[in-house]
Amino acid sequence: MSDLTTFLDGFDERDWQTATAADGPVRFAMVGVGWWVTDQAAPAVTASELCETTALVSRGKEKAAAAAADLGVEHGLSSKEFRDGVAAEDYDAVYVCTPNATHLETVEAAAELGKPVLCEKPMEASTERAEAMVEACEAADVPLMIAYRMQTDPAVRRARELVSAGAVGDVAHVHGHMSQSLLRDIFSDPDQWRLNPDLAGPGASVTDLGVYPLNTTRFVLDADPLAAQSMLYSEHEGFEDVPDERAAFTVRFPDGVFASFSASQRAHETGFLRIVGTEGEIALDPAFFNRNDAGLTVARGDQTADIDFDSVDQMEEEFDYFADRLLTGRKIYPDGTHGVTDIRAVEAILAGETATRSL
Amino acid sequence: MSDLTTFLDGFDERDWQTATAADGPVRFAMVGVGWWVTDQAAPAVTASELCETTALVSRGKEKAAAAAADLGVEHGLSSKEFRDGVAAEDYDAVYVCTPNATHLETVEAAAELGKPVLCEKPMEASTERAEAMVEACEAADVPLMIAYRMQTDPAVRRARELVSAGAVGDVAHVHGHMSQSLLRDIFSDPDQWRLNPDLAGPGASVTDLGVYPLNTTRFVLDADPLAAQSMLYSEHEGFEDVPDERAAFTVRFPDGVFASFSASQRAHETGFLRIVGTEGEIALDPAFFNRNDAGLTVARGDQTADIDFDSVDQMEEEFDYFADRLLTGRKIYPDGTHGVTDIRAVEAILAGETATRSL
Numbered sequence: 001m002s003d004l005t006t007f008l009d010g011f012d013e014r015d016w017q018t019a020t021a022a023d024g025p026v027r028f029a030m031v032g033v034g035w036w037v038t039d040q041a042a043p044a045v046t047a048s049e050l051c052e053t054t055a056l057v058s059r060g061k062e063k064a065a066a067a068a069a070d071l072g073v074e075h076g077l078s079s080k081e082f083r084d085g086v087a088a089e090d091y092d093a094v095y096v097c098t099p100n101a102t103h104l105e106t107v108e109a110a111a112e113l114g115k116p117v118l119c120e121k122p123m124e125a126s127t128e129r130a131e132a133m134v135e136a137c138e139a140a141d142v143p144l145m146i147a148y149r150m151q152t153d154p155a156v157r158r159a160r161e162l163v164s165a166g167a168v169g170d171v172a173h174v175h176g177h178m179s180q181s182l183l184r185d186i187f188s189d190p191d192q193w194r195l196n197p198d199l200a201g202p203g204a205s206v207t208d209l210g211v212y213p214l215n216t217t218r219f220v221l222d223a224d225p226l227a228a229q230s231m232l233y234s235e236h237e238g239f240e241d242v243p244d245e246r247a248a249f250t251v252r253f254p255d256g257v258f259a260s261f262s263a264s265q266r267a268h269e270t271g272f273l274r275i276v277g278t279e280g281e282i283a284l285d286p287a288f289f290n291r292n293d294a295g296l297t298v299a300r301g302d303q304t305a306d307i308d309f310d311s312v313d314q315m316e317e318e319f320d321y322f323a324d325r326l327l328t329g330r331k332i333y334p335d336g337t338h339g340v341t342d343i344r345a346v347e348a349i350l351a352g353e354t355a356t357r358s359l
Numbered sequence: 360m361s362d363l364t365t366f367l368d369g370f371d372e373r374d375w376q377t378a379t380a381a382d383g384p385v386r387f388a389m390v391g392v393g394w395w396v397t398d399q400a401a402p403a404v405t406a407s408e409l410c411e412t413t414a415l416v417s418r419g420k421e422k423a424a425a426a427a428a429d430l431g432v433e434h435g436l437s438s439k440e441f442r443d444g445v446a447a448e449d450y451d452a453v454y455v456c457t458p459n460a461t462h463l464e465t466v467e468a469a470a471e472l473g474k475p476v477l478c479e480k481p482m483e484a485s486t487e488r489a490e491a492m493v494e495a496c497e498a499a500d501v502p503l504m505i506a507y508r509m510q511t512d513p514a515v516r517r518a519r520e521l522v523s524a525g526a527v528g529d530v531a532h533v534h535g536h537m538s539q540s541l542l543r544d545i546f547s548d549p550d551q552w553r554l555n556p557d558l559a560g561p562g563a564s565v566t567d568l569g570v571y572p573l574n575t576t577r578f579v580l581d582a583d584p585l586a587a588q589s590m591l592y593s594e595h596e597g598f599e600d601v602p603d604e605r606a607a608f609t610v611r612f613p614d615g616v617f618a619s620f621s622a623s624q625r626a627h628e629t630g631f632l633r634i635v636g637t638e639g640e641i642a643l644d645p646a647f648f649n650r651n652d653a654g655l656t657v658a659r660g661d662q663t664a665d666i667d668f669d670s671v672d673q674m675e676e677e678f679d680y681f682a683d684r685l686l687t688g689r690k691i692y693p694d695g696t697h698g699v700t701d702i703r704a705v706e707a708i709l710a711g712e713t714a715t716r717s718l
Contacts, residue, residue: 256594278626359584
């Protein structure tokens, strides 16, 4: 009983934090002023313990200045000003939230300025470009973190600890899914960049959503994928240029662990992750979306524990984790090399449907 | 509200039943006296409204007679006596629950006696033998039903109605899993027939467990599979002769519906089915096992309904459904041809791992 009490008391504790507000803040330039920055990232940083936003960067000066004024941020910079190092003394790190296929150039610019980088997922449009991003940051000796916000979600961290402690025995199967209705619920404009391969890279659902169950599984199992199969489908309006309005993909992890994943940008908004082992199972349901009704269920033999909790703001946790790492000089877990593995998997999954047997 | 009330009131109603006890009973000979017959099927028939067990059949006379005495059944017959038609006037139909790869000969014997057949799943060890079973029953003009007990499970039937009524919009993704610890929790003898290809057919997990999510999905979607991919793994003691200690397989249904399935005979006992559409989702969790804590969750947009109910005995429902069909001369839904489709899929899934891309 005391074990469970300890588990519950420590549930959303920041087991990764050693820095305090007195050590900070880490001041951010945020590149990209889309809804994720204005509605999610910037408010999270405002609420955070260790971070502050001091510059917003957009292609055009006007848009950047308007967003900065709107959010009460000191500097609104054009991309050119950012590249030229304008106001660089007023920020310590760069958050990259531009369209996927433009991450590399933005990260290269940040690296040239000597600024540590927190880059949104998916990391880039190809393995080659993702690797170039790692090289740019290594050459400039700046830390690079990929923004896998699930890795600082307390429920996901507790799931990883449980798996590591043998709570489910040997993991045998994983199921994970993430979907949303991109054009109906999020953006009404079918011309938006997430469906444009020039800006988003080769996919829409695997790249933007499928990486959540994939990367979260890697984190929870502490293992990297070995091989993948996929089935792809695109049929509806807006998805003409991408292969994966829907994608189902199976990923093999070491020791014969099979992960059955799926993702769609044109379906009911839902997400879950379920891990079945020889002795028990863990379910995160719902999972992946940044909202409050998160749940964690752990079953072992005939016993089941349902843990309800108020989820933390995933973006706030993520920014403070990155800041903590910068302030204490410690190693970042989801670094660029870690991110490249996902891009390699995404490329393989999107390269076309793998062989099927007709029935 | 009245809609929901009607839905809940009718939840476990037998929407398929028109016969009454006065029309019956249908008297069964059960072939095979393993635990499924003694612990599940025979008690279910005893509790049923329309059925009765009047004969038990086993290879040896002694075992059959002992089981019959034990369960208070009139006749205990050897297989030879059964084939010779001993006591055939005392039963109306035959339930086949022998090892999978022996179903055909038993069904042929029943058909020769002119008896309608309820045959356990998986139907047979190969498509060829499953087709021969259909032909034998057609030639003898006897009805053949495959014992998919999920198809008369009220939660599964309500799920099918909800999908058909458009509750989740167009179905996009399905996830389904079933696992149990065969050698630890169910049979301690590693020599048991389910792991012997000569008796069980070419697989252990896909054939015995994987058919549950597969067939239930077919029933709920009212659709048949078009293509499959698979990953297979066998490593542990007892699974030397089968390829699928664990199997993950993706099945394509019409209209780009992808079903991500998995099954294992060496994992925590658990099962679930989740159907995600463009407008909502349905979850049966737990699913497949014949137990009382079944649940059905329906989400549509921002609304969610969790329906808890005491599950009926799936075997009792199934036997009464078959009897009702026989007594009223109506068409059986999961007939032999329906079953052949699963065997064809199982064969394709087990033919060896389909192509993967290395990562």
